[in-house]
Amino acid sequence: xxxxxxxxxxxxxxxxxxxxxxxxxxxxxxxxxxxxxxxxxxxxxxxxxxxxxxxxxxxxxxxxxxxxxxxxxxxxxxxxxxxxxxxxxxxxxxxxxxxxxxxxxxxxxxxxxxxxxxxxxxxxxxxxxxxxxxxxxxxx
Amino acid sequence: xxxxxxxxxxxxxxxxxxxxxxxxxxxxxxxxxxxxxxxxxxxxxxxxxxxxxxxxxxxxxxxxxxxxxxxxxxxxxxxxxxxxxxxxxxxxxxxxxxxxxxxxxxxxxxxxxxxxxxxxxxxxxxxxxxxxxxxxxxxxxxxxxxxxx
Numbered sequence: 001x002x003x004x005x006x007x008x009x010x011x012x013x014x015x016x017x018x019x020x021x022x023x024x025x026x027x028x029x030x031x032x033x034x035x036x037x038x039x040x041x042x043x044x045x046x047x048x049x050x051x052x053x054x055x056x057x058x059x060x061x062x063x064x065x066x067x068x069x070x071x072x073x074x075x076x077x078x079x080x081x082x083x084x085x086x087x088x089x090x091x092x093x094x095x096x097x098x099x100x101x102x103x104x105x106x107x108x109x110x111x112x113x114x115x116x117x118x119x120x121x122x123x124x125x126x127x128x129x130x131x132x133x134x135x136x137x138x139x140x
Numbered sequence: 141x142x143x144x145x146x147x148x149x150x151x152x153x154x155x156x157x158x159x160x161x162x163x164x165x166x167x168x169x170x171x172x173x174x175x176x177x178x179x180x181x182x183x184x185x186x187x188x189x190x191x192x193x194x195x196x197x198x199x200x201x202x203x204x205x206x207x208x209x210x211x212x213x214x215x216x217x218x219x220x221x222x223x224x225x226x227x228x229x230x231x232x233x234x235x236x237x238x239x240x241x242x243x244x245x246x247x248x249x250x251x252x253x254x255x256x257x258x259x260x261x262x263x264x265x266x267x268x269x270x271x272x273x274x275x276x277x278x279x280x281x282x283x284x285x286x287x288x289x
Contacts (some may be wrong), residue, residue, distance in 0.1 A: 013197075014194065036213055087271060093276045
């Protein structure tokens with residue numbers, strides 16, 4: 001982990017989002033793309049599905065290229081992962097976005113909703129890490 | 141040609157996005173948790189990821205929306221115009237943050253993690269889909285309308 005790789009990875013994320021805007025005029029928000037597949041059977045289904053296909057293809061390239069994906073354990077029990085995943089899905093659906101849609105695309109557009117959303121999830125993210133990982137020692 | 145591009149461009153975008161997440165270190169939940177751990181062993185890497193992404197997208201967003209009349213493959217841009225800050229947004233984002241902090245995963249990195257077959261990623265994605273289905277159900281929309289005065 002170093003600053004250059006973090007920055008470079010970030011630039012790639014920004015380029016991907018710009019590509020989605022240039023070709024399809026859409027915001028690259030992963031939760032909206034996945035959520036949209038749950039109940040939107042319009043033509044939008046196709047770009048959403050092919051985006052997810054690309055995401056998985058890109059994911060397959062990471063380890064051969066030497067980038068680690070979920071290798072290090074965080075010491076969190078699977079029950080907590082289930083609860084956390086549920087909250088991520090519920091929260092992104094209610095708040096209309098996640099780290100990509102609000103945190104990257106929305107902040108870049110200076111959208112007031114996205115700025116408020118990002119500040120909110122940073123604060124509660126900090127609180128949940130502090131309580132679970134620091135005080136409860138990983139919930140085990 | 142346009143039909144081919146219609147299918148292929150999101151694939152390319154998805155690949156680029158996954159590479160960005162992996163190269164930046166965000167596919168290791170430990171790095172995300174370390175960023176949120178202000179009172180513990182704080183590591184600021186995620187700040188540079190967001191900084192790089194925001195600077196890039198901000199510049200290209202301006203360029204594209206000002207210079208191009210419409211996206212290459214669609215009739216118009218679909219950019220959210222909602223400016224209303226309501227309870228639903230704040231409650232939603234706050235719940236999202238709690239889950240993000242517990243797991244160190246967001247929807248993008250959870251999906252990327254699926255290819256490793258890691259149990260953590262599978263459970264995360266399945267429960268995320270459940271949460272999304274509940275959050276998008278009419279049941280929840282009605283509940284939010286009722287409490288609004």
